[in-house]
Amino acid sequence: MRAMRRLSGALALMLAMLLAVPAAAESRWPEQGWRVMPTSLAYPELLGALREAVKAEGMFVVTEAGPTEAAANRGITLPGNRVVGVFRNDYAVRILRLSVPAMIEAPMRFYVTEQGDGTGTLAWKTPSHLLAPYLDEADDELATIADELDTRFAAIAARVLEAAP
Template sequence: MRILLIASALFATAAVSSPVERDGWVVMETRYSYQELIDRVKSAARANKMGVVTEAGPTEAAAARGVTIPGNRVIGVYNNIFAVRMLEASESAMIEAPIRFYVTEQEDGTATLSYKTPSFIFSHYALESPEVMRIALDLDPIFESIAKTAAE
């Protein structure tokens, strides 16, 4: 019985579902396909003078093992100007960079874009240095612009 429950739980995690909006998160359903939205996020990041510094996702690796799962990609975005400012404000806070966008493929072929706002992410370091929140508040409209541009 225990094996059946574990197998059921594993199968349920592979089902398509959108991330749930929660405190500090922005979740945007789009009309774009998974790959189109990935490309749009990268393009919007560059247009906002930010760099794509990391990418990760289990979809392609699973496919290489013969396992099919919905498209799932995390795209880390940042800029060295903000990295240097953040390091000067709080070395500890730098572990949160790059800030990630999350692209998830939906059952209908569209993709959802999600991200945590910089002010939410860096709020945990505000007591360490007020400058951390100033930087986060500078980043909030940039990440909002990237998301809106990508999702429009």
């Protein structure tokens, strides 16, 4: 009987956690340093448009990670969720020459999330926000790099929006 109560308690906890996932997905985004763009693209289309836009803007997808597929392999359904790391080696070299600690911010990432209606949202922390803590130790060139990367990331996002119907 005691084992049955533990099992039902564990099942209730798991159900509560699963029901909390959609609420977490709808949570408010931080305002400072973030850009968040809801799109009319379906989540998989948004991922494809992002990959194409990154390439078109002369950058590279260097990492991708997300819990959705791994959770599905465990029988758990989550909305689409993918972090896409974007960078380029010449930026890495330039940043390293100015600030070794600043390289922890590379690759800089786009975050693609699926909404309840199946559409995707594109979000990212701006490169200038990510590099701001390192500006005191580096010369003005690091701020210039941050501005260049802000421009590239905004151009990538603009290309993604152009792909929307």
